[in-house]
Amino acid sequence: MLKKLSLLFPLLPKLGYWNVAYMLWYRTSFKLGWRKAKFPLGNPVRGNFYKSTFLASNYPEEWKSQLRARAEAALQSHLDYFHHHSFEVGNPPNWFQNPFEDSVLNNPDKHWTELSDFDLNTGDIKILWEPSRFDWLTDLARAYKVFGDEKYLMTLNVWLQDWSEKNPKNCGPNWKCGQETAIRVMKLVTASQILDQDFEASQPLQQLILEHLERISGNINYAIAQDNNHGTSEAAGLYIGATYLLNQKKINVSSKKLNYFKKRGRKILINRILKLIATKGTFAQQSVTYQRVVVDTLSWVVYAMQRYNEPKFSNQVNGRLLRLGEWQMIMTANAAGNPPNLGSNDGAMLENLHQCDYRDFRPSTQLFFGVLLNKRVFNNQDNDGFDEALYWRYPKAYLNFPQYKSDQPNxxxxxxxxxxxxxxxxxxxxxxxxxxxxxxxxxxxxxxxxxxxxxxxxxxxxxxxxxxxxxxxxxxxxxxxxxxxxxxxxxxxxxxxxxxxxxxxxxxxxxxxxxxxxxxxxxxxxxxxxxxxxxxxxxxxxxxxxxxxxxxxxxxxxxxxxxxxxxxxxxxxxxxxxxxxxxxxxxxxxxxxxxxxxxxxxxxxxxxxxxxxxxxxxxx
Missing domain, CATH: 2.70.98.70 (Beta-galactosidase; Chain A, domain 5)
Incomplete structure (x- = not known):
């Protein structure tokens, strides 16, 4: 213990005195039960979350077979974990199963503050979180929008209803991490945008998103203290999630609370961008995977800002974002979009509106420059699928975006x-x-x-x-x-x-x-x-x-x-x-x-x- 303390003390200025003090307070609040009292358990949200819509008119034929196969796999109870491993998980999935070890979590109905990150009987908690990142939601939403088959819409509603029944507010491992909560907000909003109903969201969807925003806001200081992508993800979820709800034709939740969430989320996000993204674009975690997490998060944010007429970021912030994207361009090592496998790699790929491999960073980069500058980085003469994420944001204009020419040296x-x-x-x-x-x-x-x-x-x-x-x-x-x-x-x-x-x-x-x-x-x-x-x-x-x-x-x-x-x-x-x-x-x-x-x-x-x-x- 003394040796570890002697190693820790010189790091305090680098970790940040406020960050360290907050972490001590945070752990104390856990032990005393104050954190649990701050986040009361809720009830399941019931009802249909999404409704019928009209079909996409110009979805490329070349992409349809893979999209249908992905959606059909979900209907046949198969989901991908970490964008690589496929398992049969049930229909709806068992939200507390580790299919790698065929184990199921004991006591999933505990308050999230009573669950450990690393000592669960199911092992790595990240495995439990995977299906609750809702990649299947945007897969099924895309399939319904393209093919119009009601079974896709029915399945995504049934699965969301089941998820809410098994994961009521603040109950179980899927509420433990604020970043995981924010990722679900991203997917819930994105599915609504795909289905063209993000200005007339159902009452259940509004309620579910509100509960997620309350979880994020109540614990976001923990994310800030980490000085990593937890802060950017949670601030983004809070800002855009609140903005989304405020843009509903009929708001079923408190606008005063939402305005507070929106203002707070935007302020924290700008702070995180300027602190954690260096002047040439390197994100604080020094990882190509986590760089993409931030790139995808900010693509989602900037697109939503455009869609909901939010004020633009300052030139300083946009300049930092440009370098963030150029960093990812530089780290693309071959024509297949693969980067060097540098830094932590936890299987995260937040932007999944495409059929490309996890190691292909082209969809992420293409989308980022599309929303930031209305330009494209990669030509796509063969109509490969890495354009699909850009299609879902700009279905009529994406093919006409001019080429982006970087001024970075080789x-x-x-x-x-x-x-x-x-x-x-x-x-x-x-x-x-x-x-x-x-x-x-x-x-x-x-x-x-x-x-x-x-x-x-x-x-x-x-x-x-x-x-x-x-x-x-x-x-x-x-x-x-x-x-x-x-x-x-x-x-x-x-x-x-x-x-x-x-x-x-x-x-x-x-x-x-x-x-x-x-x-x-x-x-x-x-x-x-x-x-x-x-x-x-x-x-x-x-x-x-x-x-x-x-x-x-x-x-x-x-x-x-x-x-x-x-x-x-x-x-x-x-x-x-x-x-x-x-x-x-x-x-x-x-x-x-x-x-x-x-x-x-x-x-x-x-x-x-x-x-x-x-x-x-x-x-x-």
Whole structure:
């Protein structure tokens, strides 16, 4: 305990004194029962939530078969979890089942304050949350709008009625997280927009959304204290959810309360945008997945602001949003829309009005620039499905949006946190640690390389937030393409989501290109006072990457460099030490995760030395 406190105290200014004080108060209020008293249990909301509507007139034929298949799968009791795993879950689903382990939650009727995030008998709570994110709702709404089959409308109403019966206000795990509550608001509003009834919402739908807004507003300070996407999601849900209700022809709830929610949500959202999105677009959590969560959240917000005639954001805020989207453009590593698997990856994809794979970021980016600028990033001559999210917002105009031309160079360093080099058939990325916001793993100076659309030097990913030693393994320095001193991690762990002794990079040589060769050098010092300097030279003409790792070690300890690559990867790696002696490689099998709770085999090549340098030459 004393050791953890000694690691925690230096972090207080970075975490924020108000944030830490609030978290202490929050946990105290839980133990004393005050939090439970603040959120009284409610009753189920009954009745039909959505009604019949007219058909979409110009939905492309090429998309129909996949949309119908997705909707029919739901009717046959099959749902996707984390946009990758398919399970038979019932019709309606069992909202408290873990289909990965075939277990069902004990006592789902408890108040949400009485349930743990990590010690449930069903394991990872994120699994229970998946069907309650309501992806099926927008799938069925789209299918009904396109095909006009009443069974889709009937099913979405029956499932919502069942969900409300089993999950009355503040009862059970699906009310535990304010962000999950906000995501449901996004889906409820979006389904209403798809069905063209968002100005004449039914009384049950208004009531259900109001209950969600009350849950968000009552606990949003907790989200703010996290300095992550919980704050952006909850503020967005509060702002737009209240705006949506205020735009009803017949409002069945208190307009005074709604105006308070709306004003508060917008104010917090603007604050979060300016604090958590850096000037070149990097979001605080330093993760491509969580970057997309924020991009999708703000696409939803900006579109709703247009639809409901809300005042525009300031130029400062819109400038930050533009850089947020350009960051995601830069991180798109191949023509299929795949990014490097950097940072935490929890399976989140909030924008699901399309049939594309979870790893395809084109629908998200295309929609974001469509709502922000009425422009498109990607041409779609083959009418691939990544335009569909844009279609549902602008069905008549989306094909006429002009091409967006970014002024970003093809190489650079984003907010001193992500280095990138992008050429026609090559992309290189490097993680540069900074100490402003919480790091999520020991991935300092990880290098990711893509050639001809393939990720030939890859990151291991996340796998799960609640799998014990497996979670630790994927977060470990050994799971990334970087250096380990002896058997130590780059940072000591304080708790599940908090490291101590955050790393801060010193740039030794800025990224530059001379005579066709890119070069860069930077260093950091870890909590054991070991200094690591990583320099690289990328010669695209010779298809060669040379990485030099130099060490200043206080003790005679071993240093190891790890390189992760696909099975049967076409790479030639050779390494030498400080004395130009060849190092013998140690090849081992390991695993990577591209989707939450998914693993697949990759190979890990390791070089070790007692000297103060390893130089790796990689020919590709």
């Amino acid at each position: 190489f650079g360093v984003l907010d001193n946190q992500f280095l990138y080099i992008k050429e026609e058939q090559l992309s290189l990325y490097m993680r540069i640690p900074q100490d402003k916001f919480r790091p999520s793993s020991s991935d300092a100076f990880h290098v990711d390389l893509w050639v001809n659309g393939k990720n030939i030097l890859c990151d291991s990913g996340t796998y799960s937030y609640n799998s014990g030693s497996e979670t630790d393994r994927f977060k470990s320095v050994t799971a990334h393409n970087t250096i380990q001193f002896d058997h130590h991690e780059q940072m000591p762990k304080i708790s599940r989501f908090l490291y101590g002794s955050w790393l801060k990079t010193s740039i030794k040589k800025p990224l530059e290109k001379k005579s066709g060769i890119y070069s860069f050098s930077a260093s950091y010092k870890d909590h054991n006072q070991n200094k690591h300097t990583r320099s690289f030279a990328l010669n695209t003409n010779l298809s060669q990457l040379t990485v030099t790792d130099s060490f200043d070690k206080l003790k005679e300890i071993e240093a190891k460099v790890f390189w992760h690559m696909p099975i049967n990867g076409e790479l030639n790696l050779k390494a030498t030490d400080q004395n130009s002696e060849n190092l013998r490689p140690k090849m081992s099998s390991t695993e990577a995760s591209l989707y939450y709770l998914e693993k697949h085999p990759i190979q890990n090549l390791q070089f070790s030395t007692q000297t103060n340098q390893i130089t790796t030459k990689i020919n590709f």
